[in-house]
Amino acid sequence: MKKTLVLCFIIAFFSCSKVTKNTKVTGHVFGTTYSFIYSASENYQKEFDSIFKVLNTSLSTYQSNSYISKFNRNEPVEVDHHFIKVYNAAKNIYNETEGAFDPTIGNVVNAWSFGAEKAIKNINSVKIDSLMQYVGFNKTQLNGNTITKNNPNIYLEFNALAKGYGVDVIAEFLEYKGVGNYLVEIGGEIRVKGINIEKQLPWKVGVEKPHFDGKQSILKAIVLKEGAMATSGTYRKFKIDENGNRFSHIIDTKTGYSSKTNLLSVSVIAENCMTADAYATAFKAMGIQKVKAFLKKHPELKVFLIFENEENSFETLALNNFPE
Numbered sequence: 021m022k023k024t025l026v027l028c029f030i031i032a033f034f035s036c037s038k039v040t041k042n043t044k045v046t047g048h049v050f051g052t053t054y055s056f057i058y059s060a061s062e063n064y065q066k067e068f069d070s071i072f073k074v075l076n077t078s079l080s081t082y083q084s085n086s087y088i089s090k091f092n093r094n095e096p097v098e099v100d101h102h103f104i105k106v107y108n109a110a111k112n113i114y115n116e117t118e119g120a121f122d123p124t125i126g127n128v129v130n131a132w133s134f135g136a137e138k139a140i141k142n143i144n145s146v147k148i149d150s151l152m153q154y155v156g157f158n159k160t161q162l163n164g165n166t167i168t169k170n171n172p173n174i175y176l177e178f179n180a181l182a183k184g185y186g187v188d189v190i191a192e193f194l195e196y197k198g199v200g201n202y203l204v205e206i207g208g209e210i211r212v213k214g215i216n217i218e219k220q221l222p223w224k225v226g227v228e229k230p231h232f233d234g235k236q237s238i239l240k241a242i243v244l245k246e247g248a249m250a251t252s253g254t255y256r257k258f259k260i261d262e263n264g265n266r267f268s269h270i271i272d273t274k275t276g277y278s279s280k281t282n283l284l285s286v287s288v289i290a291e292n293c294m295t296a297d298a299y300a301t302a303f304k305a306m307g308i309q310k311v312k313a314f315l316k317k318h319p320e321l322k323v324f325l326i327f328e329n330e331e332n333s334f335e336t337l338a339l340n341n342f343p344e
Contacts, residue, residue, distance in 0.1 A: 052207035059201035059217035121302035126177035184297025211248035248293035252300035253285035289322040
């Protein structure tokens with residue numbers, strides 16, 4: 021009996037300590053890069069590729085045969101559960117932020133040439149006003165797996181939360197496979213669980229320092245336990261007019277013009293990456309004071325702001341116990 025117990029203990033010990041190295045898988049998806057680090061010996065590259073294919077078929081405005089592209093062309097389409105989950109999350113955040121987050125702003129973003137489509141040349145207030153009449157997420161409806169809209173000119177895109185959702189789907193796949201330690205990153209949006217098994221330490225992630233010249237450096241590194249972090253900023257994706265004015269890619273959903281704010285970067289920690297991704301975009305458009313007021317009612321969101329003060333120097337603000 022004792023030998024049996026000892027043997028069972030040895031088997032259990034080696035089973036638990038078998039995975040001492042991470043598997044790392046990298047590549048390109050959604051127009052950006054990805055990096056997955058997880059404590060399992062299996063390489064799930066084929067499964068990841070299959071997941072990406074399904075998500076693109078549902079949500080990518082860059083693929084002409086996707087469900088969302090067919091919707092934008094006013095073709096009849098029945099959407100899948102991925103589309104439904106993202107749509108419902110977007111609707112909730114649209115309502116919570118009183119429209120600061122609005123997935124129907126895409127045509128206006130494209131007009132400023134920040135999006136997937138060709139830009140309108142010689143853009144002016146008349147053209148912006150003509151596009152803004154079709155902005156409003158409440159002008160779309162989802163009934164079962166059928167999505168409709170009030171006007172054929174309404175254009176929908178989920179770029180502001182699709183990457184985050186992709187992170188969540190990969191994380192949930194790893195958990196389904198029994199992986200208890202992972203870091204999933206797509207285009208800078210991150211979700212983690214457990215620890216870095218090789219270092220036997222919690223996962224550390226970086227908050228990037230804003231650089232307008234394309235350089236990359238880390239402003240601060242934080243320990244991120246179970247949860248997700250997403251960042252939205254204007255220090256990379258912007259345009260400069262003939263007078264040297266900088267225009268952010270974050271478009272004000274009320275005016276159709278680049279958000280006028282001194283915020284350079286917003287990092288949000290939330291339970292899942294889709295939520296963090298969407299709120300990071302919304303907060304960038306809302307500005308510091310509205311974000312501070314909003315967060316008093318949403319203690320579940322931890323936020324780190326980087327902004328320019330009146331002396332054009334960087335300042336930071338951590339809200340709702342964002343990790344130091």
